[in-house]
Amino acid sequence: MISSAEATRQIYWNISHLWVMYVLLLPTAASAGYGIYRHFSRWRRGLPTARFDRPAERGKLLFKHAVAQRRTAQNFYAGLFHRLISYGFVILTIATTVVALDADLGTAIMRGKFYLYFQSFIVDIFGALVMVGVGMAAARRYLKRPQKLVYTDEATLILVVIFLLCLQGFLIEGWRIAATNDPWGAWSPFGNLCARASRALMSVEAMEWAHRGTWWFHLVVSFGFIAWLPYTKMMHIITAPLNIYTANLAPLGASLKNIDFEQTESFGVNSLKGFTWKDLLDFDACTECGRCTAVCPAHTVGKELSPRDIVLQLRDLMHEHPRDAFGLASTIGTANGNGQPASITPADHEPTTDKEARKPLPIIGAVPATSPAALWQCTTCAACMEACPVFIEQMPKIVDMRRYLVMEEAEFPDSMQSAIMSLEKRGHPYSGTQATRLDWTEGLNVKHLSETKEAEVLLWVGCGGALIERNQRVTRATAQLLEQAGVRFAIMGREEKCSGDPARRIGNEFLFETLAKENVGNLNKYQVKKVITACPHCFNTFKHEYPQYGGKFEVYHHSEYLARLVAEGKLKPLVGLDKKITFHDPCYLGRQNGVYDAPRELVQISSRQSSIEMERSRNKSFCCGGGGGMSFVDEPADQRVNQERAQEAIDTGADILAVGCPFCMTMMEDGINARKGERDVKVLDVSELLWEAAKPRPLENSTS
């Protein structure tokens, strides 16, 4: 018995003319290198953005999502096969590197236990797992055929090649084990299986021939694969980790870009040149998994919008027409009088000069995915961004393009125009409303900031909370609860203006800035420090967008503040209703700002039954359809996001749908009314639920 310390195998057994391999390596490296370089040179055409700060946090993110693949694994099946294939590939790459080190640098790593445990056993197992993973992927792609995938020949070829590479590996190994009577063969279970089968079927000479032929074929296929990688979606092996490392570390609610109106010449984006390098990297990082489009509310109800296609079609535009896309001097085609390219030129030459000969190709409407109709369907819910395994920022790009349409072209839906016009003239988006900002205070003793020096917190009512009759009841409930708890609060009344959120999401950044500056000015005039609001959109704006205008506040969603008052014993709700309640997470509170529990606590307090969760809840919550200015738009009757969500709520069997946002309130009430049928389902804000449980009751004996 030979000692296991001497275990190893002969590298390049049965192979001669090795120089051919080194010769082939040259074009392989050249092709792969050029492909990667081309990507980098394209990204470098983007505008600057700082994405290399906070390396520790970025490293952690990289580990969580590139190494541990947490987001990919949110879909169990896809997460499983992706891990099998990717981890397998990492192991196989390490094994190949070990071989190269020993063969070319003369190290002697591949010996003994390492050889047996890792290089033989583990590598064999992982090789087999890769094949299982490929099988699973193929089964999904060709048997289940989910709609969200992109069906290309490239995708098929990639699966075939990976499968072949592993299979070849096992055959080569098997023939070597059999022909050399390798004493350590059993350590490679799958190779050994091939060896045993071959011994029964082939002569040693035939095995040597087959080994040699397959070895060279394997070499050509793998070199070819490497050379081809950067030109396919497999490039995500490099771009995905890079993209995750350079992801936006801020909460989703803070993902829109700022515009410096003093410095900027053109507002919004209508060419690839208007994007940052990170945006361009985003395009190349897309793995075509389709998760973003699958969760997109607009897409779900049958509208054109598809965040995946925006990414992929802009990527194709960038790859296929780089000169036109970036407006570079071209040897082919000339610009016509408008500065538009006369023809789209093929991408045969990569841009090498920064000299600009013409206006870059407009991207809005250049591909179906960026049609204005699609861009105006986005509710800015950020479900796409939350779902994307590689942290692509789809929604900010949509808003970038909207900005162009609004600020440069003034081309946007009429109903949004009237909201914008009303915001400009009256500081609220509800054109024609007869409500005033103080209607809800009738009969309550609510103080204005100018009347009291005592106030410790500002109740920011918001346009929805003040001017929409249904929401006035929510605002009353909140104010009454605060009063009951002895909170010294005040309001800004008529001095309040829209926070600017709808203007910003519709794309009128200029109007947003005007409103923001005015509000911050007023808030600072009264030295406001703490703010409570029942509107998640105002909440988000105060939290992430006002600081840059000098407004630094401690902001609470009313659910957070009320839940705290209950916890501190300042509010003492009685045993709640005997109703089943389900809670609808507002996108701008939950997914975009991570507040999930406070509203649920209030729901729990308010009912004796345990609350029910909808299938799409918390960070996967499905938009009510009202964000991004969409609450001002009349959706086609058969494509209403609110009804899709209302149906989900109704299907839980809940008696009450709890909400925490004035937009959700109106969208959900409309949706429920359209879908509920005979059964009574009510829509109530969490503060209304709490007030129901906490409001003073008439004494038993005072009623007859």
Next chain:
Amino acid sequence: MNILVCLKQILDPEIPARDFRVVAAKREAERGSASLVTNIFCENALETALQFRERAGGTKITVLSYGQPSAEDSLRKALAMKADAAALVVNDGNTNPDPLTVARVLAAANAKLGTFDLIMVGREAGDWGAGQTGGLLAEMLELPCVSFVDSIESVGGKLHLKRQTDTGWETLAAEPPVVVTVTNDEHNVPRIPKVRDVMMSYRQPLTQWTLDELGINADEARAGNTYYDVAELAIPQKETRCEFVSGDTLDEKVEAFARRIIEVTGAM
């Protein structure tokens, strides 16, 4: 073709009725938290002019306002909508001058600005709704006036003016120069300016004159009451009461209800 469009800045007529108050002593509306906006019919007039320019070309549009210094905002917005030039006559007298005073001021400013082939004003303003300035202005300028126009075409040196009538519409051919008052129509909804143009509008020149610079009787203009005075200003009181009729059976209720109707209306 030279077009002059006159614009009036008014208190936002869309404020909720409950927020609307008047200062009885000063006989004017209270500003309160309401914004100042351009009168909608004046914007319709500007939009009609802009569309005319788009079709006919070779046209210069000047906007003119007589009002408080804040009326500059209305003129800037008009520039953002792509008017070519703007002029403001600052009113430092009666904040609610009568239409004849306004017409005199506009006529004088018109003469200072040059000669115009087409002078456009809104059919009336959303604050006082007098609807007389256009006609009086035409009188001052000794020009014909066509009212309630909603679109204008240039046909062989003449202007075809489509105007709304009680029963439909009619088109008049007019030889410029002419004064028209413009009403609204689905085609002349004022456009939303591009943000870029809004920003640019603040860098454009804007002519400003005081009443004394116009060569008119400035004191009379300041008084602003050439042919009428507002004697009293009040919001009409609307009283609503709700009453429930009672009765044990439906028949009784119906009878009681009918009786009340007769009592209240004095019918039968």
